[in-house]
Amino acid sequence: MxxxxxxxxxxxxxxxxxxxxxxxxxxxxxxxxxxxxxxxxxxxxxxxxxxxxxxxxxxxxxxxxxxxxxTVQVSEMFRDPSYFRAIREKVVPHLRTFPSLKIWIAGCSTGEELYSFVILFREEGLEQRTLFYATDISQDALDAAARGIYSLDRMRTFTENHRAAGGKSSLSEYYRTAYGNAVLDQGLRDKVVFSDHSLVTDAVFGEMHLISCRNVLIYFNRDLQDRAIGLFRDSLGRKGFLGLGSKENIRFSSHADGFSDFARQDKIYQRREA
Amino acid sequence: MSSSEAPEGARLVVIGASAGALQALTQILPALPVDYPLPILIVVHIPPDRRNMLAPLFQAKCRMAVREAEDKEPGLAGVVYFAPPDYHLLVETDGTLSLSSDEEVWFSRPSIDVLFESAADAYGAGVIGIILTGANPDGASGSKAIADAGGTVLVEDPATAYASAMPLAALQACGTARAMPLAAIANCLLKECAA
Structure with a gap:
């Protein structure tokens, strides 16, 4: 023992x-x-x-x-390309019907997933009407996310993921290289609000259209997962979307009834209205 | 008919394998009965993009239920759980399974060391850890953790393993580990091993 x-x-x-x-x-x-x-x-x-x-x-x-x-979190841009393909092909058509959009990347760590969303939304012509909220408990992670600088040797994987996710542009359009790093275009941050927020202790976060929180809940015990999923439900607007990591699910949560499967394989749920 | 026995005191089986894993596991898992009384957790090194291969492959060959592990599900007796590609698999003290996307260990995610160390923490002397064929040292320090906690470590005989590096590393790190051919390992899972 x-x-x-x-x-x-x-x-x-x-x-x-x-x-x-x-x-x-x-x-x-x-x-x-x-x-x-x-x-x-x-x-x-x-x-x-x-x-x-x-x-x-x-x-x-x-x-x-x-x-x-x-708080170390390891991620990639467009990690699990089929998730981003599902966002693009299945969720974006719904989002288009709104004049303005709020997206929450919860547990954004060093920003790889955040910028994946910003690029996808730019490709789909939605970036200008969207506010992206990127939150994490680690100020160091938020600072790194805001800098948007990644080691150049990771860009090959990111580029392959982006293509597999149905990318409509070339990822190389969004960064320049400097000293072995890829420096993301500062313009990608124009619509992003970075904020210190804890899923463990902090409260509801606005009327979101989409919340993406991937590979964060696996670090929580069941009680804490339950709290976070309840928080997500309360933070979503009517029929809002929740995207989780490929091996996460809300099956064991007391809030399971508060969501319906939207894209089951890709762990995208939709808020169910009473 | 009822062969649902396991070694006395055992509560959990963990298995780690790399190069040559499919062949080796095929010598062990199909030998176990549908009502095998322990959960079996397995890490096989596979590339992160190979989705959902192992569970269906082995379900077709095995009498036990075979699944890919999901986060926070209870680890049940009679079920074989494979770590999903690109996640570490860990077991908690209450027997639930946890996943993590922490960094790779020995260039591997899932890592055998991560699973074995969590098993040693959670189940101590109740763990049977098995290291099969493989070409890297993942699993050696996890095997030592299991042995230090009073558990049992069995290692595929390096002389007959498809790749000997992983069995050799485990034997070197863990003095009480026993090397044996695959058929003997399967036998050991079914009843008390001949010492």
Whole structure:
């Protein structure tokens, strides 16, 4: 069994992080958080979690260093191309009927998914009538998202994904290269609002037409997943759309009845009206 | 008829395999009965774009139910769960399955180490970990974690494995691991192994 002392230490560390800095990871799925915390402990050079906790409580500089491990998110532009193809072919025709649109990329991390949406909406002629809300709990991630700079060696995968997602332009139109990086066109941010928001502790976020939150809920335990899915339902306008990661589902949520399948294979749901 | 036995004290089986995995698993999984009393979680290294291959392939050959794991579903006895391509598979202390898209381990997502370490944390001595053929060292530190927690580690005999690097790495990292041919591994899952 997992070491009893280590279990106690992890609970205390997460409690300290919450009480001291109001970051609440207490209801994250345990197996992954334990793995990330062990990485942080080892790479930050602490003998055990109690020592890490002491440093965290007494040294504010430790907070961003620990958060970097806890909030790390790895994504790609147009990850799971069939998802973006379904957005383009099935969801966009509905969105066209609205004069203005609000889209929420929840847990946007370093922005790969956000810019995928902005480019897709530009290709479909919807960008000018849309506001994109990009939120994350990590300020460092939001800063990186706003910069929009990605290592050039990732662009090949991004380009292949974009094409497979039915891209109507060439991805190379949206970036220039500099020092081994791809620097995204600043104009892609014109309609984006970046904001610090927690799905764990913060409240409803406007009347959205589409919420995309992929591979964030897998890090939550079931109670927290339930809270987030309820929050999404309350944040969506009438018959709004919710897109999740390819292995996430709302089947185990108490809000499952609040949605209907819209594109089942691609995990796109539509708010069901009573 | 009723052969629904498993080794005493075992609560969970985890299996990791890479190059040559399909052949090796075909020697093991079809031998297990429909009512096998433990959940079986499997990581096979496959490219991220190969969607949903393994579960249907093995369902056709096996008596046990075979599925691709979904996030937060309970891991049930009598069911084989494959990690989906491009996600790590982990098991929680209450037996539910979790997925993660954390970075690759040994260039692999899913990673055998990630599954095995979570199994060691959640089930300790109740875990049977099995390392099959493969050409990289993924699974070695996970096997050690299982052994350190009092669990059992079985390794495909490197001399007869399609690729020996993964079995060798596991044997080297984990002193109590036992090497044996595939048929013996299948046998060990069905009853107490001859020590």
């Amino acid at each position: 997992s070491d009893l002392i280590e279990d106690i230490e992890i609970r205390l560390l997460l409690e300290a992080l919450h009480q001291r800095y109001h970051y609440d990871f207490r209801n994250y799925a345990q197996a992954s958080i334990r793995r990330r915390l062990r990485q942080a402990r080892d790479q930050l050079g602490f003998a055990n979690f109690s020592a890490l906790q002491e440093a965290l409580l007494h040294d504010e500089a430790m907070l961003p260093r620990l958060l970097a491990y806890l």
